[in-house]
Amino acid sequence: MTEITTDLYQVKEKMYVATDCIIFGFHEGKLKLLVFKRKVEPLKGESSLIGSFVRLDEDLDVAGRRVLKEATGLENVFMQQLKSYGKKDRDPGYRCISIAQYALIRIDEYDEKLVEEHGAHWYEIDQLPNLILDHNEMVQDAMYQLKHNARYKPIGFELLPEKFTIPQLQILYEAIYQRELDARNFRKKVLSLNVLKKLDEKDKTTSKRGAFLYKFDYENYQKLLTSGYNFEIA
Amino acid sequence: MTEITTDLYQVKEKMYVATDCIIFGFHEGKLKLLVFKRKVEPLKGESSLIGSFVRLDEDLDVAGRRVLKEATGLENVFMQQLKSYGKKDRDPGYRCISIAQYALIRIDEYDEKLVEEHGAHWYEIDQLPNLILDHNEMVQDAMYQLKHNARYKPIGFELLPEKFTIPQLQILYEAIYQRELDARNFRKKVLSLNVLKKLDEKDKTTSKRGAFLYKFDYENYQKLLTSGYNFEIA
DNA sequence: ACAAAAGTGTTTCCAGTACACCCATGT
């Protein structure tokens, strides 16, 4: 009996290459992860990241973008390779190496229908369900990478809507670093980077007074980058 | 005519997984890279990193260690995954994804015969020959990673013999960062990390007075790591 | 008037940097 099942789990004469996407979003002041329900055996119905085999005629990064688009409808978002996972028995079904890639998306922009079709849900980063295979490890590694990267590149902006307030940005950074930051020092710091364009609009959804909206200034960021600037935040 | 050759170069019905090793060493005050001569067509005789396909029954990191051992005779050295390279046309022969791993070895410990058999030579990091495929990119990425890592983890020690002097360590860091460091500040900094054991011996090969030898204190390093210590060097 | 979030400056402290001289020893 078990023999037959085991056989099914042992198609290991061939090397497969997959990519798995760690999709971060930011909503209601919380850093969140998009978690899927696995639709195929083995481990059908379990929580997992979304992934796919890399096609023969497809660049690795393109495969990641394809998966992301299939799952969320989003294109042209921040996506970065994380690490390869290659333990020989990491997947009971195949001999499969997976290259994990992580994406930062604007949670107000994704295609809800698509996500629903995939049986996906957003989970707060500190309330994640158990994931299959080595996906827990991937998420942990991605969190570490995100914390690290957020410190030296202004990638936090990728998670916010185009227009955002400084308090919003601070809450995001607090969610990434998982600690509180001083509002005065934070404001001083981000403004001193010279990559924010202040707008003439206010966001009044969170206070009566309203907070000024800002845009990220990509041009100035590029200019400063090439001139060797230090972007350490918080 | 060309058709036939092209055909040879187009065995792309299958996905291959390889690993390439970026092997750093430190000798005579210079940071060096071990460069190989490719032994098989296509591109036979060209300069390249050493690599291998990952075996079906082999963990990814184990594959890297196997390659390193085959080329240098060394085991148990520092080795770390760098990045996956997955452009669909990165290799004219196969549809092949390569996971680059970089190693830091003690240049006085490797097996010279083995290296010779492989037609390998050490090149100073700023005098590298052109390498095949995307290997130049791999080396660049590895250099970047090495600079970055050396700043936050004391991995520099992996490149030195077990016993080393502080001036030696400084020269190594200068080679990694490719800039000069102040001797007093450097000494202050590394000693303040509390991960060096001073020995009662001196190395007199570079001066009449002699410089005290030190060992890296792995136990203390582990202890400090878990207590959340900042290891930024230089 | 008051509640609730936005916005603003100053002081303290530490770590990075710059910098110049004495020490030990083999020749």
Add this chain to the structure above:
DNA sequence: ACATGGGTGTACTGGAAACACTTTTGT
């Protein structure tokens, strides 16, 4: 005695961190 690299201390500076009150406005 002297040349050569090893080893040491101090003053300065700039950025990080700590810290409390005023402003705006919808209710």
